[in-house]
Amino acid sequence: MIISVDHGNKSIKTPRLLFTSGLIESDTRPGIKTDCIFWNGKYYTLTEKRISYLRDKTEDDRFYVLTLFAIAKELELDGIMEPDEELDITLLVGLPPAHYGQLYSRFEQYFLRKREVVDFEYNGRYYSIRITKVVSYTQALAAAVTKYGELKKHAASYIIDIGGYTVDVLKLRYGKPDLAVVESFEQGVITLYNSIASQCNSQFALHLEDCDIDEVIRGEPTILPGEVQILIRKMANQFLTELCNFLGERGIDLKVSKCVFAGGGSMLLRSIIERSDKVGFPIFIDDIHANAQGYLLLYKSEEAAHGSK
Known part of the structure; x- marks a missing residue:
């Protein structure tokens, strides 16, 4: 199965989904009903408070867990819930143009994890996936493809x-x-949000959120x-x-x-x-999903070209 994910500092996008790049980690299951993943001994829920900027998103597991959410949500949209067997995933990702050459290899390995089977629970349903292939593209160019x-x-x-x-x-x-x-x-x-929040706090004693x-x-x-x-x-x-x-x-x-x-x-x-x-x-x-859609278009074009040789 092919899943395309655009890992933004503000939000995670797939061709069909959008959610904030925010995550809460806990040792215990959340007391209120919300989207939740249990993986590697921890519970994770989404939040509208985004993660602080990371130039290198492989520094910790947070963007990996956000990707598990994206995969689980895409599988749910396709009606795949608690499958009987392991699912092989081809993951399409992207990086900023100037960062691509330096970070793409590390970014791909971050998701591949030696192609090991990953078991996790999403909203009470159990999934076993194996990310068998990761292909990275250049953001902006991918959006232009659309x-x-x-x-x-x-x-x-x-x-x-x-x-x-x-x-x-x-x-x-x-x-x-x-x-x-x-x-x-x-x-x-x-950077604009941070500047505005700082000025509003200083001048009006207000603590504003991005929204x-x-x-x-x-x-x-x-x-x-x-x-x-x-x-x-x-x-x-x-x-x-x-x-x-x-x-x-x-x-x-x-x-x-x-x-x-x-x-x-x-x-x-x-x-x-x-x-x-x-x-x-x-x-x-106008489409916030353009990069994720572009990754998919580029991958299918490449596959078609290879198949015609």
Whole structure:
């Protein structure tokens, strides 16, 4: 079975699922009914409080357990509950463009675990899986694959994937990567959340969560005072201005370039990007699942090519 997982610093995505990259570990079963995994002698539940940024997600087992949740949820969607035999899994994953060469081998081995059988309990049902193959791809490029039919028409374009902690930038020529620009900058929306939370705590003695900030930026109903909303919107606009200036200093002029925005951060900031005079020709990949879908499209394309030889 093939399962594609996009491991974001803010959220975990599969082609069909989305949940926060947050985890609570306990020695005892949770007292309230919630999604729960029992693995390796510990109970794990999901939380909306995300894990602090990890450049190398193999530092501990948390992203492995989040992947078990993704696998279990995908199996559940397919009606596979408590199977009678071990399931072999081909896992598709991705890394930021600038981190790929350094981290992909370690990332793949982190999930392979010597191809040993992994037994775990998910919501009272028992699963035995073996991850037999892990294939890693480049984030941003994978998202672009979902729009290849449109991007191949342009002589030059940029994919700008604004994620939780990284902003990945990739130049394309007629839809194919131009290795002259393959960058990952640690300036994603988590840095914006942290700045806003710090300012609101300092000025208004309020402790905001990411979801509180999201509501204001998206223009959704909120109970936050008007002065707090003004501050949040001001800082979000400053964030985009600083990002555009930062990219401009590196020779990426968003005013004159065809820019394709992907990632959850781009979706969050879409209305600000569209109003900005810093971005001339924005195109949006609206699907938060685009990277995970792209991994799957790339893998199937590769398999078809190998099969035709």
